[in-house]
Amino acid sequence: xxxxxxxxxxxxxxxxxxxxxxxxxxxxxxxxxxxxxxxxxxxxxxxxxxxxxxxxxxxxxxxxxxxxxxxxxxxxxxxxxxxxxxxxxxxxxxxxxxxxxxxxxxxxxxxxxxxxxxxxxxxxxxxxxxxxxxxxxxxxxxxxxxxxxxxxxxxxxxxxxxxxxxxxxxxxxxxxxxxxxxxxxxxxxxxxxxxxxxxxxxxxxxxxxxxxxxxxxxxxxxxxxxxxxxxxxxxxxxxxxxxxxxxxxxxxxxxxxxxxxx
Amino acid sequence: xxxxxxxxxxxxxxxxxxxxxxxxxxxxxxxxxxxxxxxxxxxxxxxxxxxxxxxxxxxxxxxxxxxxxxxxxxxxxxxxxxxxxxxxxxxxxxxxxxxxxxxxxxxxxxxxxxxxxxxxxxxxxxxxxxxxxxxxxxxxxxxxxxxxxxxxxxxxxxxxxxxxxxxxxxxxxxxxxxxxxxxxxxxxxxxxxxxxxxxxxxxxxxxxxxxxxxxxxxxxxxxxxxxxxxxxxxxxxxxxxxxxxxxxxxxxxxxxxxxxxxxxxxxxxxxxxxxxxxxxxxxxxxxxxxxxxxxxxxxxxxxxxxxxxxxxxxxxxxxxxxxxxxxxxxxxxxxxxxxxxxxxxxxxxxxxxxxxxxxxxxxxxxxxxxxxxxxxxxxxxxxxxxxxxxxxxxxxxxxxxxxxxxxxxxxxxxxxxxxxxxxxxxxxxxxxxxxx
Numbered sequence: 001x002x003x004x005x006x007x008x009x010x011x012x013x014x015x016x017x018x019x020x021x022x023x024x025x026x027x028x029x030x031x032x033x034x035x036x037x038x039x040x041x042x043x044x045x046x047x048x049x050x051x052x053x054x055x056x057x058x059x060x061x062x063x064x065x066x067x068x069x070x071x072x073x074x075x076x077x078x079x080x081x082x083x084x085x086x087x088x089x090x091x092x093x094x095x096x097x098x099x100x101x102x103x104x105x106x107x108x109x110x111x112x113x114x115x116x117x118x119x120x121x122x123x124x125x126x127x128x129x130x131x132x133x134x135x136x137x138x139x140x141x142x143x144x145x146x147x148x149x150x151x152x153x154x155x156x157x158x159x160x161x162x163x164x165x166x167x168x169x170x171x172x173x174x175x176x177x178x179x180x181x182x183x184x185x186x187x188x189x190x191x192x193x194x195x196x197x198x199x200x201x202x203x204x205x206x207x208x209x210x211x212x213x214x215x216x217x218x219x220x221x222x223x224x225x226x227x228x229x230x231x232x233x234x235x236x237x238x239x240x241x242x243x244x245x246x247x248x249x250x251x252x253x254x255x256x257x258x259x260x261x262x
Numbered sequence: 263x264x265x266x267x268x269x270x271x272x273x274x275x276x277x278x279x280x281x282x283x284x285x286x287x288x289x290x291x292x293x294x295x296x297x298x299x300x301x302x303x304x305x306x307x308x309x310x311x312x313x314x315x316x317x318x319x320x321x322x323x324x325x326x327x328x329x330x331x332x333x334x335x336x337x338x339x340x341x342x343x344x345x346x347x348x349x350x351x352x353x354x355x356x357x358x359x360x361x362x363x364x365x366x367x368x369x370x371x372x373x374x375x376x377x378x379x380x381x382x383x384x385x386x387x388x389x390x391x392x393x394x395x396x397x398x399x400x401x402x403x404x405x406x407x408x409x410x411x412x413x414x415x416x417x418x419x420x421x422x423x424x425x426x427x428x429x430x431x432x433x434x435x436x437x438x439x440x441x442x443x444x445x446x447x448x449x450x451x452x453x454x455x456x457x458x459x460x461x462x463x464x465x466x467x468x469x470x471x472x473x474x475x476x477x478x479x480x481x482x483x484x485x486x487x488x489x490x491x492x493x494x495x496x497x498x499x500x501x502x503x504x505x506x507x508x509x510x511x512x513x514x515x516x517x518x519x520x521x522x523x524x525x526x527x528x529x530x531x532x533x534x535x536x537x538x539x540x541x542x543x544x545x546x547x548x549x550x551x552x553x554x555x556x557x558x559x560x561x562x563x564x565x566x567x568x569x570x571x572x573x574x575x576x577x578x579x580x581x582x583x584x585x586x587x588x589x590x591x592x593x594x595x596x597x598x599x600x601x602x603x604x605x606x607x608x609x610x611x612x613x614x615x616x617x618x619x620x621x622x623x624x625x626x627x628x629x630x631x632x633x634x635x636x637x638x639x640x641x642x643x644x645x646x647x648x649x650x651x652x653x654x655x656x657x658x659x660x661x662x663x664x665x666x667x668x669x670x671x672x673x674x675x676x677x678x679x680x681x682x683x684x685x686x687x688x689x690x691x692x693x694x695x696x697x698x
Contacts, residue, residue, distance in 0.1 A: 013516065013517070016505070016510075016511055016512075016513075035519065037516075037517065037518060037519035040313070040517045040518065041313065041314050041315060041316070042314070044312055044313055044314045044517075045309055045312075045314035045315070048308070048309075048312055048314065135265070141265065142265035143265070144265070145265025145266060145268070146265050146266060149265070149266045149268065150266070155281060157268075157269060158269065158274070158277040158278050158279070158280065158281070158337075159278050159279040159280075159333040159334075159337060160279065160280065160281040160333075161279075161316070161329070161333060162316035162317060163316035164316075164318065164323075164324035164325075164328070164329040164332065164528070165324065165329060165332035165333065165336070165343045165344055165345055165346075165524060165528060166333070166336075166342065166343040166521055166524075167278075167279075167333050167336035167337050167341060167342060167343055167344070169268070169337070170336055170337065170340060170341055170342045170343070170489060171342040171343065171489060171519075171520055171521055174342055174489040174490065174519075174520035175519060175520060177490075178519070178520065251315065251316045252315045252316055252317070255309075255314070255315060
């Protein structure tokens, strides 16, 4: 569905269902340069299991209009504004990569609106290499190539998708290519500059789940120690064989893990 | 700025889509010869049916062996996904019925494989889908033939039988300007010789029976989606951009983004029309693709040797290979097909129909049969076989003479092929009343 948030059209995938006040809500937040389609399997699943699902396209992404936002804090405010518009009092937030930082920020700054968070392919801080930032700033296709290559585990460079017939590398590359000029750069810079993640993590009071790819090369498991120590009692699931693009590389294992907090 | 290198064509041809079998560690892709797959519990079953989990339900819809092949061809072509079908014809049909219904129209090259021409010219009109055939060498002819109800532009990378080189960039531009996708049949070229998506095509069809499998032992087709065409922006493809009642009002562009077309083809086309590939066929095609580059390189090398030989023969009045002087697409071939123009071509023999028949009957290394793309060399005389119902005038309209011979050059020692051809030429000469 399309709603208006801050004067712009915000697209939310809801599995073609209206939001029902008596149902729990799960909000899915995509990562840099992506859109809601990365969550199709998971959002269909939780919709069938009695939840409102709201899989957003961040401003300037997918079907949402407006300019891409600059900071994680601003994006978190936008997610809360989406909840306000949909009259949802609180929700579980599932975010991937940049989306995981947005979910974390929401849980810390708007604890009354967030009942659980699931951070997929996450770490904090989330530094981005100059090579990626520079290429993204120049709207150079090399940025898409770097993120696509390093976003999958080495074994998945050759595919092996359990979702029949879909070449994961090709589909991810096409998604990046569909993003507008500057979108990826804004997203990557927001990840790079979000310095308060571990401080904010210590303020999280809701159940928190970290889903990590054992072979993640962009946000390696070893880099998540500070985040794991900052969040009070997180549940941590490390998925063997998966890289950073966990929704695509390990969709079933991710779904099973999500059930631990959702 | 250069990004990291993706795996090369040869590496992908061996590895794309495959992982060592998780159950047994088998290095080769196993043949999952099963109709169905067990569900661990009812909720898991429901989640598979509702597209919530990745997995297999029934081998008409998907199968683990086929899935490896589908990923492999998608990787080799640079697409988002693919579907393995029962034959190349099934792949063409699957694409068409995914994109349109009765009342629609296709603009196609007039130089098509006979099977494709039959489907478009005679069968689909019965179901309300009409085709206008145009000169494959004239992009403007494609533009002129596009109607309000046109939904697809279609051609072969190398047209049949004259090897017209499809100007993919120019025709893609025509199609895209009209909000239409360009589909190409790349059967005779394979990803080793041309990458149609990089040139602007949106969908690729293969008969995997030919060079992809490469040994003449299997029938199969592949449909590959580039994921580059914007179906919503076009506004002409409600099957992809509007709710589908046959799957709980799912909107494919909304839920699958770049993979909308190939997902609809699977969820509807394979489900309802059922032209799926047998897993054993997928296994055979995978084995063929593993050696694609090695074979195609040798196919082309042998073809160049044979065309050079034929050019020197007095009885041969024409050799139709785009790399040769005199072929109308020589310059375009150099640009689009630098690694070669495949291994199927035709030539004309003096002496007409009788000479052609005598030539074919005298060959012993070349196999006389109706196929192309085998490791073994093949020959056919169209006027007495595939086009036998046509008179001389009708043949001429199709670019075929009564003495036209089509060869598919295999991997034998070229000296043995030349010796065999010499034998055929001697017989043709006698039949034509010559002195040889």
